Amino acid sequence: MTEQQKSVVNSWNDWDPLKHVIIGVADNCMIPPLETAIDPKIEVGSPMRELAGTQRSKESQEKANAQLDNFADILRKRGVRVDRPAPLDFSQTAQTPDWKVECMFGCMPPRDILLTVGKEMLEATMSYRCRWFEYLCYRPLLERYFEEDPEMKWESAPKPRLTEESYKPGYKDRVQTEEDRLKLMAAKDFVTTEVEFLFDAAECLRMGKDLFVQHGMTANLKGIEWIGRHFSDHRVHAVNFPADPYPIHIDATFVALRPGLIINNPVRALPKEQRKIFEINDWQILDAAQPAHKEPPPLCYSSVWLSMNVLSLDPKTVCVEASEVHQMEQFDKLEFEVVPVPFRDAYAFGGGLHCSTADVYREGSCEDYFPKQT
Numbered sequence: 168m169t170e171q172q173k174s175v176v177n178s179w180n181d182w183d184p185l186k187h188v189i190i191g192v193a194d195n196c197m198i199p200p201l202e203t204a205i206d207p208k209i210e211v212g213s214p215m216r217e218l219a220g221t222q223r224s225k226e227s228q229e230k231a232n233a234q235l236d237n238f239a240d241i242l243r244k245r246g247v248r249v250d251r252p253a254p255l256d257f258s259q260t261a262q263t264p265d266w267k268v269e270c271m272f273g274c275m276p277p278r279d280i281l282l283t284v285g286k287e288m289l290e291a292t293m294s295y296r297c298r299w300f301e302y303l304c305y306r307p308l309l310e311r312y313f314e315e316d317p318e319m320k321w322e323s324a325p326k327p328r329l330t331e332e333s334y335k336p337g338y339k340d341r342v343q344t345e346e347d348r349l350k351l352m353a354a355k356d357f358v359t360t361e362v363e364f365l366f367d368a369a370e371c372l373r374m375g376k377d378l379f380v381q382h383g384m385t386a387n388l389k390g391i392e393w394i395g396r397h398f399s400d401h402r403v404h405a406v407n408f409p410a411d412p413y414p415i416h417i418d419a420t421f422v423a424l425r426p427g428l429i430i431n432n433p434v435r436a437l438p439k440e441q442r443k444i445f446e447i448n449d450w451q452i453l454d455a456a457q458p459a460h461k462e463p464p465p466l467c468y469s470s471v472w473l474s475m476n477v478l479s480l481d482p483k484t485v486c487v488e489a490s491e492v493h494q495m496e497q498f499d500k501l502e503f504e505v506v507p508v509p510f511r512d513a514y515a516f517g518g519g520l521h522c523s524t525a526d527v528y529r530e531g532s533c534e535d536y537f538p539k540q541t
Contacts (some may be wrong), residue, residue, distance in 0.1 A: 172248075173315040173316065174187065174311060174312040174315040174316050174319075174527065174528075175187070175315075175316050175319075175528050176283065176286050176287070176288055176312055176316050176318075176319040176320075176527055176528060177285065177286060177528050177529065177530075177531075178283040178284075178285070178373070178526035178527070178528060178529040179284070179285055179373060179375050179529070179531055179532065179533045179534070180373050180374055180375055180423065180529070180531070180534075181372070181373060181374075181422075181423055181424075181479055181521075181526075182423065182424060182425045182426070182479045182481065182482050183481070183482075183529040183530050183531035184480070184481040184529060184530040184531070185242075185247055185478075185479070185480050185481065185526065185528075185529050186246070186247060186248065186528045186529065186530065187247065187248040187249075187250075187526075187527035187528035188242065188247055188248070188249055188250070188524050188525065188526060188527060189249075189250050189251070189252065189277045189281070189305070189308060189524060189525040189527060190235060190238060190239045190242075190249050190250075190251060190277075190523055190524055191235065191251070191252060191273075191274050191275035191276055191277050191516075191517065191523045191524075192232060192235060192251055192252060192254055192274060192275060193223075193227075193228045193231035193232045193235060193273065193275050193513065193516045194228060194232065194254040194273075194274075195222065195228075195254050195255065195256055195257045195258065195273065196222070196223050196228060196231075196257060196272070196273030196274075196275060196516050196517075197220065197221065197222050197223065197257045197258060197270045197271060197272055197273060197297075198215055198218045198219055198220065198221055198222075198223060198466060199219065199220075199270075199272050199295070199297050199468075200219050200220040200268050200269050200270055200297055201216065201219045201220075202268050202295065202296050202297060203296075203331065203334040203338075203358070204294055204295050204296070204334055204358055204359065204384070204385075205295060205297070206339045207338050207339045207342045207358055207384075207413075208384070208413050208415070208468060209468065211343065214465070214466060215466055215468060218466065220269045220270050222257075222258055222270075223466070223515070223516070227466075227512070227515070228516075230512040230513075231275070231512050231513040231515070231516045233512070234508075234509055234510050234511075234512050234513045235275070235513055235523060237508070237509065238486075238508050238510065238520065238523070239251070241486070241506065241508060242480075245480060245506075247480070248527075248528075250308050250527070252274045252277060252304040252305050252307075252308065253274075253304055253307050254273070254274050254304055255271065255274070255300070255303060255304060257270060257271040257272060257273055257274075258270050258271075259271060261296065261297060261299060261300055263299070263328070263329075265328050265329065265330045266296055266329060266330065268296045268297050270297060271297050271298070271300060271301065272295070272297045272298050272301060272517075273301075273516060273517060274301060274304035274305075275513065275516035275517035275518075275522075275523055276369070276516075276517030276518045276522040276523055277305060277523070277524065277525035278368060278369045278416075278418070278518075278521060278522045278523070278524055278525050279291070279293075279298070279301075279367050279368055279369045279416065279517070279518075279522065280293070280298075280301055280302055280304075280305060280367075280368055280525070281305060281368055281525040282368035282371055282373075283373075283525065283526045283527065284373060284378070284398055284401070285533060286316075286318050286319055286320055287319075287320040287321070287322055288309060288312065288319070288320070288321055288322070288527075289322045289323070289324060289368070289397075290302045290305075290309075290322070290323040290324060291324055291366055291367050291368040292324045292325065292326065292327050292364055292365055292366055292367075292390060293327075293365075293367060293385075294327070294329070294333075294359055294365040294366070294367060294384075294385045294386075294387075295385075296329050299326075299329065302323070305525075309321050312527065322397070324364065324366070324393065324397070325363075325364055325393070327363045327364060327365055328363065330362075332360065332362045333359060333360055333362050333363060333365065334358055334359060334360065335356075335357075335358055335359070335360060338358045345412055348412040348413065349409075349410065349412055352383075352407075352409050352410070352411060352412060352413075352414060353409040355382065355407060355409075357382075357383060357384050357387070357414075358384055359384065359385075359387045360387070361387055361388060361389045362389075363389065364387075364389050364390045364392075364393040365385065365386060365387045365389065365390045366380070366385065366386035366387070366390035366391065366393070366394065367385040367386060367415075367416060368525075369385075369416035369417065369418055369518075369522065370383065370385060370386040370416060370417055371394070371417070372417050372418075372421060372422075372423060374423055374536050374537070375533050375534040375535060375536045375537075376400075376401055376402060376533055376534070376535045376536070376537070377401065377402045377403075377404060377535075377536065377537045378394065378398060378401050378402070378403045378404070379403075379404045379406050379417070379421070380394055380403060380404070380405055380406070380417075381405075381406055381407060381408070381414060381416070381417040381420070381421075382405045382406070382407045382414075383407060383408075383411070383414030383415060384413060384414055384415045385415050385416065388405065391403065391405050402537070402540065404444070406421070406437060406441050407438070407441075408420050408421070408432070408435040408436070408437060408438075409438065410434055410435050410436060411432075411435040414435075416518070416522070418476050418518075418519075418521045418522065419432065419469065419470065419472045419473055419475055419476045419518075419519065420432045420435045420472070421437060422455070422475055422476075422477065422521075424477075424479055424482075424485065424501075424503070425479070425482035425483075426482070426534075426536055427449060427450050427451060428450070428451050428453070428501070429445070429450060429451070429452045429453070430452075430453050430454070430455040430475055430497075431452050431453070431454060431455065432454075432455055432472050432475060433454035433455060433457075434472075435472075437452065443541045444537055444539075444540065444541050445537075447539045447541070448536065448537045448538065448539050450536075453497075455472075455474070455475040455494065455497070456474070456475075456491075456493035456494045456496065456497040457474075457493050458471040458472060458473075458474035458491065458493070458494075459474065459490055459491050459492050459493055459494075460474075460490070460511075463514060463515075464511050464512070464514050464515050465515065466515045467514050467515035468515075469514060469515075469518050469519070473488070473514055473518060473519035473522075474488065474491040474493070474494050474519075475494060476488075476518060476519030476520055476521045476522060477494070477519075477520055477521060478520045478521050478524055480506070483502075483503060483504055484503065484504045484506060485498055485503050485504075485505060485506065486506045486507075486508050486520050487505055487506070487507060487508065487520070488507075488508060488509070488510045488511065488519060488520060489507035489508055489509040489510070490509070490511060495507065508520060510523075
């Protein structure tokens with residue numbers, strides 16, 4: 168697919184040959200404000216508390232954009248068409264009739280916003296107020312895809328009001344320690360309520376006819392139910408990872424690499440009772456390799472496990488952050504071609520390689536990888 172060809176939307180999983188993708192940009196990105204849903208995530212004493220609601224430095228934006236641009240160039244050289252979003256002035260106040268926050272966030276991680284299932288691109292509800300308007304960055308691209316592909320379906324999930332009823336009162340005070348957090352996670356006691364549909368697109372793992380959606384801090388059961396009704400030809404499964412102290416987005420925890428193979432974050436194991444569907448369909452779940460770093464980069468709200476936040480270009484080729492030597496070594500042993508991509512300067516802007524992309528077109532069709540259901 169060349170830059171001159173008309174857009175075609177089609178993607179059923181994370182491993183079929185990738186031909187067209189969106190990669191985010193770091194322009195104007197803000198350190199998120201301490202709104203109700205974000206406050207419990209930011210640890211006491213973190214510099215992100217003092218800097219909440221401020222713009223990331225120009226130098227850090229330039230470094231992040233240099234790595235995002237390089238990633239785009241790497242993919243283009245491999246025949247992948249790359250589009251980029253149109254950033255807003257994220258320093259603006261964001262408000263609706265129900266609430267007001269001092270700023271927005273950014274548009275580095277399109278994976279959080281856009282969910283491509285087959286011929287459809289769906290704008291997720293989002294669960295943070297500062298990200299409520301982020302979909303606007305992608306509208307010019309979606310408009311173009313809709314005009315160019317007569318079979319493309321463009322949907323937007325019901326926009327939540329995100330009033331205080333959508334969040335549990337006093338939740339921040341209940342998560343003062345790691346032990347507090349893990350007790351709540353084990354009980355599936357998350358910051359969001361079940362008042363309205365809530366989900367980020369990055370909670371969804373697409374595997375042909377089956378969609379696995381993480382129930383956690385940014386996707387509630389009502390949101391997962393909506394996904395199931397909306398994609399009524401698919402089977403939708405709620406999964407959770409109780410040892411994750413702040414479960415947000417599945418792609419640094421549970422990653423499908425090709426038919427029959429998944430890597431799972433070893434400190435956030437999928438519970439035994441949820442593994443049965445994989446076992447009876449002969450899927451192998453391996454522990455991901457250990458991260459090469461002990462700490463994430465400064466002002467980064469993701470964990471060191473972005474090491475496993477990889478982008479598959481096809482069932483035999485995977486892009487990995489260039490310093491993650493252990494993860495690359497594991498993929499070498501699994502006989503993947505590994506494409507190293509320097510990306511740590513971009514981490515703080517919204518995540519890793521997978522986070523920074525959204526599929527537009529992959530070859531392939533909807534396959535049933537789980538014919539045996541539990």
